[in-house]
Structure formats: C-alpha cells, structure tokens
Amino acid sequence: MIETHLQSRVYLDNSASTKIAPEVLEVMLPYFTEQFGNASSIHSFGQQAKGAVDEARRQVASLIGADFNEIIFLSGGTEADNLAIRGIAESYRSKGNHIITSEFEHPAVRNTCLAFEKQGFRVTYLPIYENGLVRIEDIKSVITNDTILISIMHANNEVGTIQPIEEIGALVKEIRLERKNLFFHTDAVQSVGKIPIDVKSLGVDLLSLSSHKIHGPKGIGALYLRKGIRITSQLTGGRHERERRAGTENVPAIVGLGQSAELAKENLEKFQEIKSLRDYFEAGVAKLIPEIKFNGDKEHRLANISNISFSYIEGEALLIALDLKGIAVSTGSACSSGSTQPSPVLVAMGLSKEMVRGSIRFSFSRYTTKQEIDYVLSVLPEVVARLRNVSPLYKQAMAKEK
Numbered sequence: 001m002i003e004t005h006l007q008s009r010v011y012l013d014n015s016a017s018t019k020i021a022p023e024v025l026e027v028m029l030p031y032f033t034e035q036f037g038n039a040s041s042i043h044s045f046g047q048q049a050k051g052a053v054d055e056a057r058r059q060v061a062s063l064i065g066a067d068f069n070e071i072i073f074l075s076g077g078t079e080a081d082n083l084a085i086r087g088i089a090e091s092y093r094s095k096g097n098h099i100i101t102s103e104f105e106h107p108a109v110r111n112t113c114l115a116f117e118k119q120g121f122r123v124t125y126l127p128i129y130e131n132g133l134v135r136i137e138d139i140k141s142v143i144t145n146d147t148i149l150i151s152i153m154h155a156n157n158e159v160g161t162i163q164p165i166e167e168i169g170a171l172v173k174e175i176r177l178e179r180k181n182l183f184f185h186t187d188a189v190q191s192v193g194k195i196p197i198d199v200k201s202l203g204v205d206l207l208s209l210s211s212h213k214i215h216g217p218k219g220i221g222a223l224y225l226r227k228g229i230r231i232t233s234q235l236t237g238g239r240h241e242r243e244r245r246a247g248t249e250n251v252p253a254i255v256g257l258g259q260s261a262e263l264a265k266e267n268l269e270k271f272q273e274i275k276s277l278r279d280y281f282e283a284g285v286a287k288l289i290p291e292i293k294f295n296g297d298k299e300h301r302l303a304n305i306s307n308i309s310f311s312y313i314e315g316e317a318l319l320i321a322l323d324l325k326g327i328a329v330s331t332g333s334a335c336s337s338g339s340t341q342p343s344p345v346l347v348a349m350g351l352s353k354e355m356v357r358g359s360i361r362f363s364f365s366r367y368t369t370k371q372e373i374d375y376v377l378s379v380l381p382e383v384v385a386r387l388r389n390v391s392p393l394y395k396q397a398m399a400k401e402k
C-alpha cells in the first residue's frame with residue numbers, strides 16, 4: 001500500500017522549493033570535502049575557494065545581465081529583500097521617508113516595510129486589481145519628493161503574475177533625471193531562471209534572487225546592487241562581499257547557486273515548454289471540474305504556476321486529500337503555512353473569502369512530466385467531488401438550486 005503511494009508521488013509545489021539538480025549537487029560536493037578552505041585565506045586552499053566563489057558570481061551575474069561586482073551573496077531571498085529595503089532606507093533616510101510597495105508582496109518585503117512604518121517611514125501599499133497586477137498610473141499618483149524607494153515584486157509567488165517592471169523602471173529613470181535619490185527594487189525570487197531577465201533593460205537598481213527556487217541548495221541567494229549605490233550593511237563583522245554582507249562565505253552553497261544559475265540560463269527556452277503542460281493541465285481541470293476559478297492574469301503570468309479556487313471546499317482539506325494520493329501542492333505560499341489568515345495575495349485581488357479559502361497553487365518545474373499531470377487529472381475530480389459532498393456550503397448551494 002505504502003509502496004503504491006510512493007510510486008505515484010508527484011511534486012507540484014515548485015514555487016515553495018525545487019529539487020536540487022544532480023549537476024548542482026555534483027559540483028558542490030568537493031567543497032564539503034577536499035576544497036574546504038575559507039575564501040578569505042591567502043593560502044592555496046583559500047584561493048581555490050575564492051576562485052569558486054568568483055566563478056559563481058560570474059554565473060549569477062550572467063543570468064541577469066549584471067556586472068560581476070554587482071552581485072552580493074547572502075543567505076537567500078528573505079535576506080536579499082531585507083538588505084535591499086533596510087540598506088536603502090537607512091542609507092538615504094535624510095533624503096526622504098516614503099516607500100512605495102504593493103499589497104501583495106512576499107512577507108520578506110511586506111513585514112520589512114511594516115517594520116519601517118514603526119520607525120517613522122510612510123509606506124504606500126499599491127492596490128492589486130483582479131488580474132493581480134499593479135498599475136503604473138497608481139505609482140505616478142503617489143510618488144512624492146520624499147519617495148526614496150519603490151519595491152515591487154517581479155512575479156508573484158502565489159499566482160505567478162508578472163508585474164510591469166520595465167515600465168516602472170523607465171518611470172524611475174525619468175524621475176531620477178531631476179531627483180537623484182529614488183531607487184527601485186524588485187523581488188525576483190520567483191521569476192529568475194523562469195523568464196529572461198536583464199537588470200539593465202528592466203531598469204532596476206536592486207534585485208533579489210534565491211537558489212532553492214531554481215534547483216539549487218537552500219539558504220543561499222543574492223542581491224543585485226547597481227554600481228554606485230550605497231547601502232547600509234545589516235551585519236557587523238568582517239569585510240566580506242565588499243563590506244556589504246559580513247560573514248565567511250558559504251562556499252559549497254555559493255558554488256551550487258552558480259551552477260543552478262548556469263543551468264537555468266541554458267534551460268530558459270525549454271522552461272517555456274512548461275506553459276503548454278500547464279495549459280493542458282488547466283484545460284483538463286476546466287473540463288472535468290465545475291465551479292472553479294483560475295486566479296491571476298492569463299497573459300502576464302509565469303509558465304509554471306496555476307492557482308485555482310475550488311468553490312465550496314477548504315484548500316487545506318484538498319491539500320491533505322491530494323497528499324494522501326501522493327500529490328504535493330500548496331495553499332498560498334509556504335511562508336504563510338500554519339497561518340490561519342486567508343492569503344493576503346488573493347484577498348488583495350478581490351476574491352471572496354470563500355474562494356480564497358478554497359484555493360490551491362499547483363507549481364511545475366522543468367522536471368514535471370505529462371504522465372504526472374495525467375495522474376493528477378485522474379485523481380483531482382474525484383477528490384474534489386468527495387470533499388464537496390461533505391461540504392455544508394455545497395449542500396446549502398444545492399438546496400438553493402432545487
């Protein structure tokens with residue numbers, strides 16, 4: 001029984017984390033064993049480690065069109081978001097105290113902005129409309145001479161919508177012709193390696209990325225910081241990472257991030273093939289299950305995310321029922337699991353409480369196969385029907401129809 005269950009395990013939670021690519025693990029291993037030097041040491045062990053860190057920095061820079069020295073390694077997306085927002089806010093506090101962000105950022109951005117409100121900053125949270133996108137006119141209408149930072153995520157982690165970053169970047173550049181101290185950060189943790197990114201043409205000054213979303217190890221990420229921008233380091237310690245992030249470099253993880261960035265670059269075109277698999281999945285769900293809603297803009301959306309609200313049922317119950325069938329999915333983001341609050345992202349998009357509660361995120365990777373999707377499509381309708389049959393909401397709705 002357990003064996004059958006395990007044989008059909010399907011992982012559709014790749015926005016939470018991805019499996020490490022075998023090529024990534026392979027290049028990391030020697031840095032745990034023979035090549036264990038400290039990248040700051042002068043001897044050959046140290047220089048070997050430093051060479052590996054430099055190579056990874058080149059690989060990450062190349063994935064996003066940055067220069068070598070514009071990449072800061074740190075512990076992941078959360079730290080990158082924190083360093084970006086705190087680093088700019090603290091450095092440029094004397095130039096203004098207004099931050100613009102959106103209503104549906106990842107907690108790493110949202111909670112950091114909330115913390116700055118307590119320190120006397122004014123934060124504007126831009127609305128997200130039903131399609132899950134911010135509007136450039138809204139940004140124009142709230143920018144003031146006090147605005148020092150705009151932080152808008154590139155692709156959303158729950159619905160996958162891709163924001164008009166290039167347009168916002170162009171607006172920021174235009175404003176900067178008259179007023180120097182305005183900076184633009186984007187949390188690109190979900191989009192890096194999934195769509196082509198060039199920091200220069202996007203017009204961003206800071207960009208966060210994380211390795212475990214692109215088949216690299218956990219606990220490592222990077223912040224792109226455009227040359228010439230000063231940020232306050234958040235850790236006191238040694239002079240690592242050009243004095244912007246103290247602490248001995250995690251060489252094996254950095255090597256893994258570099259390799260995962262290189263593989264993501266090679267696979268960028270192939271990644272778009274996931275879209276046809278996702279569309280096949282969505283067409284199947286739409287055909288087999290009534291009373292559902294696909295969330296997020298159809299066009300401006302990552303190829304690998306499908307967020308669906310199933311009327312009359314609790315997402316958590318569906319998640320557990322699917323898990324028993326060997327299918328891993330999620331309700332909202334992994335970072336808010338355990339919270340009883342409804343997803344702020346879907347609430348910001350104007351979904352009813354009931355539809356928010358019945359939503360599930362299916363997220364694919366370059367390793368997802370059509371067989372796996374077919375398996376999910378063979379299981380999902382029956383599981384949904386079973387949960388609806390025991391749902392008081394469903395019974396009420398059916399009684400009303402009669």
Ligand SMILES: Cc1ncc(COP(=O)(O)O)c(C=O)c1O
Nearest residue numbers: 076077078106108157189190210
């Ligand atoms: C959009 C976004 N930002 C930031 C993070 C945090 O990244 P990390 O898990 O590397 O701290 C995540 C992870 O779920 C994310 O999806």
